[in-house]
Amino acid sequence: MFSSDLLAQKRILITGGGTGLGKAMAHRFLELGAAVHICGRREQVLEETAAELFAATKGTIHAIPCDVRNLEAVEAMIDSIWGEAQLDVLVNNAAGNFIARTEELSPRAWESVLGIVLMGTLHCTLACGRRWLREKRRGTVLSISATYAPVGSAYVVPSAVSKAGVEAMTRSLAVEWGNRGIRMNAIAPGPIPTQGAFSRVLPRPELESLALERNPMHRFGTTEELTNLAAFLVCDGSSYINGEVVRMDGGEFLQGAGEFSNLGRILSDEDWRSLKPRKKS
Numbered sequence: 001m002f003s004s005d006l007l008a009q010k011r012i013l014i015t016g017g018g019t020g021l022g023k024a025m026a027h028r029f030l031e032l033g034a035a036v037h038i039c040g041r042r043e044q045v046l047e048e049t050a051a052e053l054f055a056a057t058k059g060t061i062h063a064i065p066c067d068v069r070n071l072e073a074v075e076a077m078i079d080s081i082w083g084e085a086q087l088d089v090l091v092n093n094a095a096g097n098f099i100a101r102t103e104e105l106s107p108r109a110w111e112s113v114l115g116i117v118l119m120g121t122l123h124c125t126l127a128c129g130r131r132w133l134r135e136k137r138r139g140t141v142l143s144i145s146a147t148y149a150p151v152g153s154a155y156v157v158p159s160a161v162s163k164a165g166v167e168a169m170t171r172s173l174a175v176e177w178g179n180r181g182i183r184m185n186a187i188a189p190g191p192i193p194t195q196g197a198f199s200r201v202l203p204r205p206e207l208e209s210l211a212l213e214r215n216p217m218h219r220f221g222t223t224e225e226l227t228n229l230a231a232f233l234v235c236d237g238s239s240y241i242n243g244e245v246v247r248m249d250g251g252e253f254l255q256g257a258g259e260f261s262n263l264g265r266i267l268s269d270e271d272w273r274s275l276k277p278r279k280k281s
């Protein structure tokens with residue numbers, strides 16, 4: 001789909017890059033010539049991922065343990081990266097989430113998800129953004145949101161609140177920083193099987209079946225689809241795209257919005273024939 005040097009010379013930090021979609025993006029960006037930094041809380045997971053991706057691609061990959069909730073830790077990580085060379089791209093991918101009844105959430109449960117998703121994204125974005133502005137360098141931020149951010153969703157309210165904030169940040173800073181060469185975009189994926197997400201938000205087979213059934217394509221997204229879109233949005237070829245949230249969900253979001261969208265599930269061909277007005281003889 002892309003030439004193999006699409007991201008050559010690009011230096012990219014992916015938060016939460018040790019697993020799931022972050023790891024998949026790291027793999028794809030390495031294949032396309034980027035030098036990649038991955039961070040997360042678990043050092044061993046990061047080291048194993050870095051070793052695996054280096055073996056697969058022979059690309060330049062660095063693993064940095066960092067909890068994005070902690071501003072000092074984020075500043076130290078960004079300082080250490082900048083000490084070597086400046087970043088071109090930040091991917092805010094780290095997240096925490098689980099399904100729960102909202103009235104049962106403890107204050108720590110709220111803090112935990114808001115801390116990772118909203119504050120972690122702000123910490124990383126500002127740490128990179130301030131440096132890019134100071135140095136008059138171009139920069140690109142891509143954040144991974146979720147389809148429910150603009151409308152909310154029952155049972156994942158801390159995540160919905162946080163992702164809505166991430167999208168507001170994306171659109172706001174696209175304008176505030178756009179005149180100084182910084183692009184801000186986001187991807188809102190529908191369900192893509194990863195151990196981290198599915199074990200927490202679709203933990204039972206019947207929940208997976210429900211998600212498949214309500215999707216017009218009756219399938220989940222793939223990491224390949226996600227990583228190709230991500231590569232496009234961070235590469236120079238998309239440099240006029242700023243402040244966008246690109247939904248990638250097979251049409252699932254719109255399925256829920258259309259008044260008559262569910263008719264296809266219950267009406268058979270015979271039903272449709274019988275609903276047609278008969279020609280008058």
Ligand code: HXC
Pocket residue numbers: 095096097098099100105106107108109110112113146159189190191192196197200201
């Ligand atoms: C209610 C819960 C809970 C649950 C944790 N808590 N899980 N409350 N229901 N299922 C509460 C705990 O009881 C605790 O509060 C507080 O949250 C913090 O929990 P800890 O385990 O101490 O926190 P921590 O170790 O920091 O872990 C953070 C985490 C965890 C968010 C809870 O799940 C995590 O590490 N997640 C990272 C990966 C992840 O979530 N990936 C999925 C992303 S998928 P108390 O008061 O008891 O101390 C996604 C989009 C999916 O974002 C969309 C699909 C379409």
Ligand code: NAP
Pocket residue numbers: 015016017018019020021022039040041042045066067068069092093094095096097116120144145146147188189190191192193194195196197198
């Ligand atoms: P995942 O594998 O659980 O990825 C989450 C990553 O975030 C993990 O590597 C985790 O590593 C890291 N992380 C969590 N807390 C952190 C912290 N405080 N500091 C630094 N890193 C932290 O799940 P995923 O499915 O790949 O999700 C990736 C992104 O896609 C998330 O933003 C998620 O909201 C979004 N998304 C996923 C789906 C889907 O269906 N998969 C759908 C919509 C949106 P550590 O635990 O080692 O810190």
